[in-house]
Amino acid sequence: MLEEGQAPAPANTLAPLVITLAIQAVVSMALLTLPVMAPVIASDLHVPTAWVGVYIAMAYVGAMLSSLSAGAAVDKWGAIRASQMGLSLCALGLVLCSAASLPAMAVGAVLIGLGYGPVTPASSHLLAKTTPVHRMSLVFSIKQTGVPLGGLMAGALVPTLALTTGWRGSLWVVAVVSLLCAGLAQSLRQSLDAERNPFRVLALGNLAQPLKLIARHPALKRLAAYSFVFSIAQLCLTTYLVTFLFQEIGQSLVAAGLVLSVGQAAGIAGRVGWGWLSDRYLGARRMLAVLAGLMTASCAATALLGHGTPTWVLLAIVTVFGASAVGWNGVYLAEVARQAPPGMASVATGGTLTVTFFGVVVGPPLFGLIVNLTGTYRAGYAAVGALTLLCLVMLLRSGRRK
Secondary structure, three states: OOOOOOOOOOOOOHHHHHHHHHHHHHHHHHHHHHHHOHHHHHHHHOOOHHHHHHHHHHHHHHHHHHHHHHHHHHHHHOHHHHHHHHHHHHHHHHHHHOOOOHHHHHHHHHHHHHHHOOHHHHHHHHHHHHOOHHHHHHHHHHHHOHHHHHHHHHHHHHHHHHHHHHHHHHHHHHHHHHHHHHHHHHHHHHHHOOOOOOOOOOOHHHHHHHHHHHHHOHHHHHHHHHHHHHHHHHHHHHHHHHHHHHHOOOOOHHHHHHHHHHHHHHHHHHHHHHHHHHHHHHOHHHHHHHHHHHHHHHHHHHHOOOOOOOHHHHHHHHHHHHHHHOOOHHHHHHHHHHHOOOOOHHHHHHHHHHHHHHHHHHHHHHHHHHHHHHOOHHHHHHHHHHHHHHHHHHHHHHHHHO
16 A cells, blocks of 8 residues: 555566665765775875775765755756766766875865765655555665675775776776766666656755755654764774774784674675565564664673674674664665655655764764773773664654654
8 A cells, every 4th residue: 555645656666776776886885985995095195094084074074965955956857867966976076086186085075975965865766756665664775785785895896906907096997887877877767757847946945955844844853863873883883893803802904804894794684684674574663773772782792892702702793783783774764755745755865864974974083082082992882882772762762652
């Protein structure tokens, strides 16, 4: 049964899922191409490797801005065209980053973020139109596997490319891949962008529309708040785990990197599994509560790791941490699309993602500040666990009110 205002799902729902998954994976790969080569690039430019955090922050500032305008862009040009524009901006940003100039790299980071930001709202618009209600969590979760999949592609392919083409050449190769993906999407534009409104006027006032929509709907406000905390947990896992395992637990860099890869792989499996569980048994709110509980337990367990921790225990903790902290996004985005007014999925997604990306911008630096003040990464993970525990309490209380 379809919800009021939702268009019937077309006979072929596979094509939108495949193209949105591919686009998500490519823009995620583009975003992470420079960070996976950070030691080599930093050595060439004679800057600290830690400056990669500045790159991430600038990219997500760009993503925040473009997320706010994504709903209007999708309405004017269509979701496929908005995604093609995002891929093109990513390609341009990668080319600028290859200039080996810090100012050019700063502009390139913002452009990559501007390209990254509209992709998820655009895909939410498409999938909300083409997916039966009872399968939304699973389909959205499959699409969101593109994020860790892009990370795995960057980690597995880009360093090898750098050995053969140099780090600048690697950036150009990924830029070409981004443009090729944009070209492949063109074959679906006529059918999937049929409802666009080319006469829509884009104005600065459009930037406030997504946030106003979120402010008017308590359910969307709560989802945005959860995503703010969950994004902090996700980025603090992926940004700091290797350094924590290397500096405080005594793992080699290679071993620590492999442990993080296990967490990323668990995140891919989690995104699909949680979506299926949410659709089939638990529903989105209870599923998000389970994930908040798993993140809380994982943060606490990570904070208790020591030199004598058996490898299997370490891998088990990181598997649960990755499955939850990297795996929550699809269930969350599907619920945002469900809670959005009819035809407003891209606007609602853009508004909530702005809050999500703000967590990405402020979370890792605050985590680093806690580490600097306390002298241990354990305190940082304990603090993140306290935030996810707060989300768990909020989710449980919202369930009792119903």
